[in-house]
Amino acid sequence: MAKVTIDGHTVEVPDGTTILNAARLVGGETVPPAMCYYSSLKGSGGKCRTCLVEVSKGSEKDPRPMPKLVASCSTPVMDGMEVKNKTSPRVLDARKGVVEFLLINHPLDCPICDQAGECHLQDLAFEHGKSATRYEFKRREFEKIDIGPYIQLHMTRCILCYRCVYTADQLTNGRVHGVMKRGDAAEISTFIEKAIDNDFSGNVIDVCPVGALTDRTFRFKSRVWYTKPMDAHRDCDKCCGKAVLWMVGNEVYRVTARKDQFGEVKEFICNTCRFDKKEASDWTIEGPRMIDRHSVISANKYFEPEPEHTPLLNKA
Ligand code: SF4
Numbered sequence: 654m655a656k657v658t659i660d661g662h663t664v665e666v667p668d669g670t671t672i673l674n675a676a677r678l679v680g681g682e683t684v685p686p687a688m689c690y691y692s693s694l695k696g697s698g699g700k701c702r703t704c705l706v707e708v709s710k711g712s713e714k715d716p717r718p719m720p721k722l723v724a725s726c727s728t729p730v731m732d733g734m735e736v737k738n739k740t741s742p743r744v745l746d747a748r749k750g751v752v753e754f755l756l757i758n759h760p761l762d763c764p765i766c767d768q769a770g771e772c773h774l775q776d777l778a779f780e781h782g783k784s785a786t787r788y789e790f791k792r793r794e795f796e797k798i799d800i801g802p803y804i805q806l807h808m809t810r811c812i813l814c815y816r817c818v819y820t821a822d823q824l825t826n827g828r829v830h831g832v833m834k835r836g837d838a839a840e841i842s843t844f845i846e847k848a849i850d851n852d853f854s855g856n857v858i859d860v861c862p863v864g865a866l867t868d869r870t871f872r873f874k875s876r877v878w879y880t881k882p883m884d885a886h887r888d889c890d891k892c893c894g895k896a897v898l899w900m901v902g903n904e905v906y907r908v909t910a911r912k913d914q915f916g917e918v919k920e921f922i923c924n925t926c927r928f929d930k931k932e933a934s935d936w937t938i939e940g941p942r943m944i945d946r947h948s949v950i951s952a953n954k955y956f957e958p959e960p961e962h963t964p965l966l967n968k969a
């Protein structure tokens with residue numbers, strides 16, 4: 654076991670635990686943001702740098718501080734380590750820089766993006782971003798692509814976190830999409846225009862931290878904060894059958910897997926539950942879902958309009 658102190662809170666964790674996971678045990682403001690790490694996906698993390706922290710004391714044996722900020726999602730704790738997250742001006746400054754980089758090519762289209770209200774980049778920019786950009790060059794441009802009947806890819810919004818690639822690799826039998834090309838030409842794409850089509854493909858929508866992969870069956874139906882999340886389950890022979898129904902009145906607008914307070918899915922669901930079971934009678938409804946994550950949808954100010962009064966968005 655190793656004792657680690659993060660922002661003044663000491664926790665004891667098994668050897669090999671990362672700083673990020675130790676901070677998650679402390680909870681609250683001590684937890685660094687994470688845009689690419691996903692605890693249930695092996696190999697994830699180390700791509701986005703939003704989780705940078707300062708190690709002000711390396712360990713009990715070697716108390717020297719680490720000279721550079723480190724990615725907390727991929728740095729294991731040492732016994733006696735002291736870490737600063739929110740309490741380090743260096744970290745806060747670096748995080749501002751990371752957000753600025755992530756937003757260089759990301760369009761500011763939150764008003765028409767289906768992910769708005771539950772987008773991790775939107776929350777990150779709200780907390781750490783600047784109101785202006787210094788970037789003067791041409792931004793990357795892509796056409797929207799329908800990859801299969803259920804998923805649409807907006808490559809302009811992608812932050813290349815690789816979560817969807819790991820999801821497809823680890824959850825499905827054959828991955829047909831990935832990151833093509835390198836550097837600023839890198840893009841998520843299917844292999845020679847193939848459709849993403851297998852029983853668990855819909856999970857790439859849930860793991861995408863931004864609005865790059867969206868649910869075509871929900872697009873422009875409602876803003877997420879107008880819908881009411883309800884825990885529900887059904888007997889399913891392919892997956893756990895435990896989901897969240899996003900409802901307006903008695904209508905099911907979309908079905909997603911359940912996410913924890915870090916915005917992560919622990920039990921993935923199949924496409925039948927996600928896309929084919931859109932009637933309330935298909936499910937046993939357990940009750941309203943508590944959204945732990947600090948975001949617009951957790952403000953708990955649901956407004957329940959009649960379906961015909963739900964604001965529809967222009968298909969811009
Ligand atoms: S499409 Fe989404 S999940 Fe996939 S790499 Fe881009 S941002 Fe990450």
Ligand code: FES
Pocket residue numbers: 686687688689690698699700701702703704705724725726727
């Ligand atoms: S969450 Fe650690 S580098 Fe992305």
